[in-house]
Each structure stands twice: as C-alpha cells, then as structure tokens.
Amino acid sequence: GDSVTQMEGPVTLSEEAFLTINCTYTATGYPSLFWYVQYPGEGLQLLLKATKADDKGSNKGFEATYRKETTSFHLEKGSVQVSDSAVYFCACASGSARQLTFGSGTQLTVLP
Amino acid sequence: SQTIHQWPATLVQPVGSPLSLECTVEGTSNPNLYWYRQAAGRGLQLLFYSVGIGQISSEVPQNLSASRPQDRQFILSSKKLLLSDSGFYLCAWNSGSTDTQYFGPGTRLTVL
Numbered sequence: 001g002d003s004v005t006q007m008e009g010p011v012t013l014s015e016e017a018f019l020t021i022n023c024t025y026t027a028t029g030y031p032s033l034f035w036y037v038q039y040p041g042e043g044l045q046l047l048l049k050a051t052k053a054d055d056k057g058s059n060k061g062f063e064a065t066y067r068k069e070t071t072s073f074h075l076e077k078g079s080v081q082v083s084d085s086a087v088y089f090c091a092c093a094s095g096s097a098r099q100l101t102f103g104s105g106t107q108l109t110v111l112p
Numbered sequence: 113s114q115t116i117h118q119w120p121a122t123l124v125q126p127v128g129s130p131l132s133l134e135c136t137v138e139g140t141s142n143p144n145l146y147w148y149r150q151a152a153g154r155g156l157q158l159l160f161y162s163v164g165i166g167q168i169s170s171e172v173p174q175n176l177s178a179s180r181p182q183d184r185q186f187i188l189s190s191k192k193l194l195l196s197d198s199g200f201y202l203c204a205w206n207s208g209s210t211d212t213q214y215f216g217p218g219t220r221l222t223v224l
Contacts, residue, residue, distance in 0.1 A: 041220075043202055043215040043216050049211075089156070099161060100146075100158070103155060
C-alpha cells in the first residue's frame with residue numbers, strides 16, 4: 001500500500017528562520033501530493049497541493065515541489081512567523097478511490 | 113460555497129456506552145465522504161469512506177461502524193465504546209472530480 005514518511009518532530013525555530021519539513025512517499029501510479037496544517041484543537045486545512053511531477057504548490061509563503069525522481073514533496077518557508085506554529089501533515093492521494101494516506105505529522109513551534 | 117459540519121464538538125462517554133457522531137456537508141451533491149481518527153500525538157487513520165448513499169468501505173476492522181443515510185450525511189457509530197476509541201474524529205469530503213479533501217472541525221471523544 002501507499003505510505004508517506006515525514007521528518008520527525010517536534011521542530012522549534014526562531015521567528016524569521018528558514019523552515020524545511022521533509023516528506024517522501026511510496027505510491028502506485030501518479031499520486032497527487034498535499035500539505036495540510038492543523039492548528040490546536042481544529043481540523044485540517046489544506047495548505048498547498050501538486051498534482052503532477054515538477055509542479056510547485058505555494059500558499060502563504062510556503063512552497064513544495066513535486067519531485068518524482070526522488071519521490072519527495074518537501075515543505076519550505078523562507079521566514080517563519082509565530083502564527084505558523086501548528087502540526088503539518090504531508091499526504092498523497094492515489095488509487096481508484098483517491099484515498100489520502102497521511103504522514104505522521106510534524107509539530108512546528110516558532111518562538112518570538 | 114461548501115461547508116462541512118460535525119457534532120458534537122466534544123464528547124465524554126463511559127466505557128460500554130453507544131456512540132453516534134454526525135457529519136453533514138452543505139453546498140454540494142454526491143460528495144465522497146470520509147471518517148478519520150487521530151489518536152493523541154499521532155497521525156490520521158482512515159476509518160471509513162463512502163462514494164454514495166448506502167455505500168461504505170471500511171479500512172480498519174474495529175469497534176466502529178459507519179452509515180450514510182442521506183447524500184450529504186455521514187454517521188459514525190459504536191454499540192459499545194472501548195477506552196481505545198478515545199481520540200479526535202475528523203470527517204472530510206471531496207467531489208468526484210478532485211483529490212483534495214476538505215475537513216470538518218472534528219469531534220474530541222474521551223472514553224472513561
């Protein structure tokens with residue numbers, strides 16, 4: 001079956017630092033790739049997505065590029081803010097029902 | 113625009129009691145619907161999904177069941193709760209034409 005492996009957390013950064021959260025996947029066919037964000041006590045919000053190789057998803061200063069050759073979809077942001085503190089989930093959708101398979105999540109804390 | 117509702121927001125139940133969690137989607141028709149569970153400090157586990165009324169697929173054999181009595185209503189049930197059923201339950205939907213799933217606000221279930 002499909003699987004998604006995320007960088008282990010927690011990650012603690014100072015405000016304005018550079019962020020990278022690694023994500024690799026194993027899936028059949030041509031999966032779509034996603035990053036979701038979860039703020040404390042809330043559901044998941046879509047952060048960005050990419051549907052084919054070399055696509056770059058971007059939103060709110062976050063970016064991730066679909067790298068088929070390395071089966072990766074690493075999340076990056078050039079300058080994090082305290083408000084970015086949350087749990088970030090990488091996910092892929094594949095198969096006939098396009099079910100999402102999630103990574104284990106990475107807790108990010110940004111200190112002022 | 114589409115919205116997804118879940119209730120209740122929080123629930124505390126004794127071991128052995130029944131459970132019914134409800135999810136409804138507005139502003140779309142014939143959505144795919146999903147139930148996930150998020151245990152404390154862990155990732156998301158897909159429990160059930162449905163591509164139409166009365167059509168339920170189970171991903172993990174367990175103490176829970178799901179039903180879809182109406183097009184935009186998805187219910188998660190149990191006849192007798194276990195301690196291990198505690199967690200954060202998330203409902204999600206997508207349309208048949210896209211991979212992107214949109215999540216509800218979640219229900220926090222504590223079984224004592």
